[in-house]
Amino acid sequence: MVSHRSRTAFAIGAAAVTVALLVTGCSAGSSSSSTKSSTIVIDRVFDLKTADPSRQYEPTGAIVDKALYETLLTFSGSDVSKTVPGLATVEASADSKTFTVTLGDGHVFSDGSPVTADDVVFSLNRVIGMKGNPSFLLSGVTVTKKDDKTVILTSATSNPALPFILPNPSLSILNSKVVIANGGTTDEKDSAEAYLNANSAGSGPYVLDTLDLTSQVVLTTNPKYSGDDKPTYSRVVLRNVESATQKINIEGGDSQVALDLSGDQASGLGSGITVASTPSANVIFLLLNQNSKVSTITSNPDFVSAVKKSINYDDLVSLAGKGAAQANGIVPSMFLGALGSADKTTYDKTGAAADLAASGYKGEKVTLSFPSDISLNGVEFTVLAQRIQSQLKDAGITVDLAPAPVATEFAAYRDGKEALGLWYWGPDFPDPSNYLEFAPGGVVGLRAGWPEGSDATVTAAATAARAGGSNDERATQFTTYQKALNATGPFIPLVQPANNIASASSVTGVEYNAVWTIDIAALGSK
Amino acid sequence: MMNTRIKRPRIHLGAWGAPLGIIGAVIALAWIVVAFLAPVIAPHDPLAQDLPRLQAPGGDTILGTDSLGRDVFSRLISGAGVTIPLALLLVVLSVLIGTILGSIAGFFGRWVDETIMRITDLVMAFPTVILAMVIAAALGASLLNAVYAALIVSWPSYARLTRGLVLGLRSSNYVVSGRLLGFSPWRSLWRDIAPNIIGPILVLASLDIGTAILLLSGLSFLGLGAKPPTAEWGSMVSDAIGNFDQWWLGVFPGLAILTVVVAFNFVGDALRDALDPKSATLRGGGPTL
Amino acid sequence: MNSLTIENLTISVATSSGQREIVSGIDITLERGRIHGLAGESGSGKTMTALAVLNLLPERAQLTGSIRLAPRDTTLGDPTEIVGASKRVMGAIRGRRIAMVFQDPSTSLHPQLSIGQQLTDHVRHHLGLNKRDATARAVELLTRVRVPNPEGALKRYPHQFSGGQRQRIAIAVALACDPEVLLADEPTTALDVTVQAGVLQLLRELVDETNLTVLLVTHDLGVMSAVADEVTIMKAGRIVESGPRQRIFTAPEHEYTRALLAALPGSTVEEDADTLAQQLAAAAELPDDAERLDDTDFPDRSELPDAPGDGTPPSLSDADLPIGSSVLPGQADLPDVAGFPSRPGSHRAESSATLDISDGPDEERTHV
């Protein structure tokens, strides 16, 4: 355990050296000590680009904005299968094209002004009009004010998923007067981002104290917060910390919550620390390009089948660590319509050999491209890729690894130029319809060189699933879709890595949410 | 420090420089032998992931296993065959490019000299690693690309050294008398100047092998060098970042780098004592990482 | 009255081929208020002898015998033994009781320190003067060695003075603590021939005025004949002959001495100060680098464009050439010659003060 004396001695020693270094005639004023009371420290590997909710679309941004802002609808705890009222209640029309938003009473922003329909209209129109990263969430949606308490959302097409999209922190409601005063507009000329990175303009339980995109975000309680559940911690420090250090920090009491421990790290934690391990909603998959211009090998159906059977899924799951699970289908396990373990693809050495022989593969090198700088819930793509390479080698398939930073590699992936690719899909909203993009001609389908009309079975299943219906009907439709995809599709769902949230035992209310990872305001103490 | 001296290489074996140099040479040679024999002496296939993951040293693995169940010891010795030859290649290429450009600059002077020296200024204004990083990012991660990136930042020191030596020699007796006798400048460049600059260049180059290893493994550490699953020491160290509990993942490859670099630096230091007791250090030669 | 007594002094140096004796059992006695000339060719061990007196020989040199420094006043006690003396004892002797002037003032004065600092640091250390008193003393010293504008000179740096002025400053530095013995190692060799006389004249005056004891190390018999009272001739680490100047120059007993003298132009010894300058001019020759310690570290002469190509500095010991029979090309290589009107023979000793004023500051360049 930490010896406080030795740590103090280290600090003093270091300070002595620093003092010696400083050529400062330091005029020491009275020691104005810094705040320490009721602070909670949360360690996170940052992927933060902005705190402006209408621009951010990163998991860390969602954590921050969930604490600073409120949305029209929200989820309770970790349950993302049904929405609950947030700032408003929403009623959908039968055709899922018109949604009536009715604002609740008594919601005020941090400057004390009430949340109005104008704020809702401005905030949502700003998301759409700025054409920032999250604007596709509301594509085809128009927002109109009906009266001071009511707003109408109209979708061009049937949009049953919209209520599940609205809780996304990117669709937070901002204080329109403040934002407009600081350069906010509802088009691309908007210049309020700088302001929103230094101040918050929301009605959430916290306000932004300081923000440094690379090191830390500090939140303090919003005294005007109108919700019933006032936050326990008056100051929140969300720090950018590498996962190995997160482990040390939480073991040493330097932090109270660690969000990015790998399975290996989480299983080695000492007593006094609680770990919540749940499979995350991220699905890591392998894609085999069906475009013969890209690769004549990967576009061979027998070869695709051989690869599916050559992979030792259990081995990959154990590599991903504690709490990880095999992705039975492309839809993650906690969503409606997820596949059961009976329908998962399994390792089949002899079947693989037969398929490989049938494919006419002659030992050519296949290039596996992957983003080398991505580490998802503690699972490093580089590690995973090496294991896949090794497994395929055992099956007689020669794989050449081509790592590149995601910035460079993503372009090739998006343009459908990768023969073999290792990627993941994180859901935009907790509804299986998000996964229809994997169908032929879908966004991800095209990345695998799989245009419309490539696979009639899958396309038919996808069309049926898109049509909607009752929950049971939809569940069946999506199961069928995924079975078809597993059978003939160019995607191989591999792993849902675990989300390990480690917290000091004194911290309560730690719950993983697939949309915003963790609700800071819900954290309590005992 | 452009005030150069003309000295034919002289051998003075310092009382202690020589033994250190011999120790260095022995260690360096040992690593080179290991590099050649790695496939024979490695107890396991360095790429095979057939052992239990993250096993501590001892038992059937000398240095434990990594996060994919590969034998750290086997990877360590096969790593010698990855970094050392490339570092040597890098130094040889740097010396070639640097001395050629430096001789041209020093011998022909005027605008040729100005141009070449301004380019070295430009390259030297960048910190080595950051420039190499940008280049490696541009070329894509691979060890050979890391060598190219490192080459771009490492030739100027040779160019400057050579230019300084050539400038000093150009006005010296034998070159001047050669000119009076009507020999061509190329002849004097080759006959009179080359033998005189070999000593300092050799010293700088021998000290640079260590730098080259540090630079290449540093780039690999940042993910801009060796591609997985290559057993490269720098990337082995970076694998250790996520696995602090498994100290053996990082400690041994780091020690490997350290011993090789120290060995080459011992040799270089002894060579400096022997060939060029003063000038090499004064010109700011030596590692810059 | 004896001031410094050297008895049976032997200096040997460890080399790769074993111990080599550089000085072998010499005896020299310096009398108070006299200038004792120590002459000999390069490598004869004369500079080593001088350094031994200050215990400043390189570490690898071994020293046996005895060097005794008599107290200023015989009633004060026994002489101090220098051979094997502790650091503390030597610290109290060096600069305070025995001072030294080196051959080349352009290297013996620190180029980066002001004249003021170099003149006062040891004064403050040895005599415990405060800054103001030390500065006053420095001004007095500079006046005494006839450096013009002494107050201004304190703030200047060595490169801003001519060679002759620098050596005067170096002498002032040596005399600053009022020492009993002054070791002058070739004090005029590095100087332009036209200013040598002035410096020697100054030395003579100081001895006459202050009862200083001087050991004048030189290879130049012309210089010797001009100022020395006693003369010792050394060869290969041994004393060849020793005695009063008059006798040595008129009736040398040893053949080696005779050979040396025969080589001097104008074979009679003239003491007349008026002719000194002329004589010195005639006897002038190049500085003798070979005598320096670690001569290999000195910039090779071959770097100079017009030096002979073999790279070895000219040295008497090469062929036992008689002193003065210079075969070397003029004075162009002398470091201080630039900007100095070279009119040999036209200077008179008493006009040296005016001469020095006319010295322009060196336009020295530094390459870094």
Added chain:
Amino acid sequence: MRPARATRAGRTGHPFARYLIQRILTSLLLVVGVTLVTFTLTNLVPGDPVAAALGQHAAEDPAIVASFRAHYGVDQPLVVQYFTYLGNLVHGDLGESPTTHHPVLEDLQVAVPATLEIAIGAIVLSVIIGVVLGTLAAYRRGKVTDHVLRVVSLLGLSVPTFWLALVLYYVFFFKLHIAPGSGRLSAIYAAPPTVTGMTTVDALLAGQWDVFLDASAHLFLPVLVLTLYTVGLLTRFVRTAVLEILDMDYVRAARAKGLPGRTVVWSYVLRGASIPVLTIVGLAFGSLLSGTVLVESVFSWPGLGSYAFKAASNLDLPGIMGVGLVIGIIYLGTNLIVDLLYSVVDPRVRLA
């Protein structure tokens, strides 16, 4: 290091002004060169900055992509982009980073002091230690101390900094728990009001002793890692320089004056060795900045190295350009300071 030009003083009145103008002009040329090189290199990268900045969902929406390209000006031809950049540069506008969504200038205002804090700490510490050890080695030439120091300094030069950083971090933080974790400040402390951007200095200026202690503790390991390397470099070099000075007549003359040993060392020997030592210190500072990249990545230090790495891997052109510029400026500034110091320590050097 280019030689400081020393010529006849005072021919045209203000040699310093002339020196400065000449320096600034060459610097400007160099800076333009740096931007051109960086720009060209970055554009050689085959990737697409859009993908990096937008992420896999938004990058599919043509409207979002077009909006992004227009905002960052990457829809223009390269030549236009470059000259637009130069034009903005004249007005002190370094552009906006697509990675951080911040003006690059603001990012650099945070990153540069963070790196300088480490680099200055390391160089000051290294100079103190290196000069003492180097002088010691020279004085004990050929003795045990000298040999030990030779081995130690060669070891210092041979340690991979990234590895040493990890090992120290592992030992002092992970195992012994006496060093603080990564970053610049423990989370319980709020950063002191920004004056210099260096946390330790700012904490002192604000009189926050506890923050200062904490910031110093965070600073210590990164500084130590970089110091060990630089000490190796300086010790070897100072030894050589001092050995050369010890041969000088003026050192023998100072001894003959009976000055105490430490006066001889400090006033005479080290003053004499100051020019070559200053030169190498300037060079060492440059390599320190280089070394910070690897060390910052281990200690999660939000400095220039981390920023450069992130910018390079995200194809963040304005970010990389900004880093190139600021490093060029630091390099030139270092040279300028070294040149000025030459004239301080050596009266024979005059700037013209």
